[in-house]
Amino acid sequence: GNSVTQMEGPVTLSEEAFLTINCTYTATGYPSLFWYVQYPGEGLQLLLKATKADDKGSNKGFEATYRKETTSFHLEKGSVQVSDSAVYFCALKYSGAGSYQLTFGKGTKLSVIP
Amino acid sequence: GAGVSQSPSNKVTEKGKDVELRCDPISGHTALYWYRQSLGQGLEFLIYFQGNSAPDKSGLPSDRFSAERTGGSVSTLTIQRTQQEDSAVYLCASSLDPGARSETQYFGPGTRLLVL
Numbered sequence: 492g493n494s495v496t497q498m499e500g501p502v503t504l505s506e507e508a509f510l511t512i513n514c515t516y517t518a519t520g521y522p523s524l525f526w527y528v529q530y531p532g533e534g535l536q537l538l539l540k541a542t543k544a545d546d547k548g549s550n551k552g553f554e555a556t557y558r559k560e561t562t563s564f565h566l567e568k569g570s571v572q573v574s575d576s577a578v579y580f581c582a583l584k585y586s587g588a589g590s591y592q593l594t595f596g597k598g599t600k601l602s603v604i605p
Numbered sequence: 606g607a608g609v610s611q612s613p614s615n616k617v618t619e620k621g622k623d624v625e626l627r628c629d630p631i632s633g634h635t636a637l638y639w640y641r642q643s644l645g646q647g648l649e650f651l652i653y654f655q656g657n658s659a660p661d662k663s664g665l666p667s668d669r670f671s672a673e674r675t676g677g678s679v680s681t682l683t684i685q686r687t688q689q690e691d692s693a694v695y696l697c698a699s700s701l702d703p704g705a706r707s708e709t710q711y712f713g714p715g716t717r718l719l720v721l
Contacts, residue, residue, distance in 0.1 A: 534696075540707065591704065592638065593650065
């Protein structure tokens, strides 16, 4: 079946530090890949996505590249801010046999300190 | 509406009681999903609607869970004879084109259910 594995948290960084959150996936087909973010007290929202190999998704200074050869979609940001403190979820969608559900990783909690 | 809305935002119930959770998707979105977010299990898919039909119910954990959607809009998730392990945040999402690889699912704020 499909699954997503992302690095365990929590992750604590100082402001302006470099961020990487690792995400790898297992899928029976050729999925689309997503990063969702959940800010404190808010709902889940899409951060970025990529639909084919070597695609780079980007938003708000975050980037992730779809690496089919390593089945990975690592999230990176060059300089984090306090406002980036949130829980980040990697997810995949495999559109096979009419099933369009998202399969999520467990989430990584990021805390950025001033 | 502007976004996906869910009600109630919080629900406390006693073990054995039935509960109904409501989701109002974004206007015009034909696809609607229910997910459950719990500490132990993370985010789990429950059921997917296309219009009023549910082609994928594979995530419903037991026959105590059911859902319906009427008028291609509002959906209700019903949990009968609630158990303590049902305590979780229930999330609803909607989308416009579920078959598209680039489909974005838009999530509501969730209903936090606590079973005592």
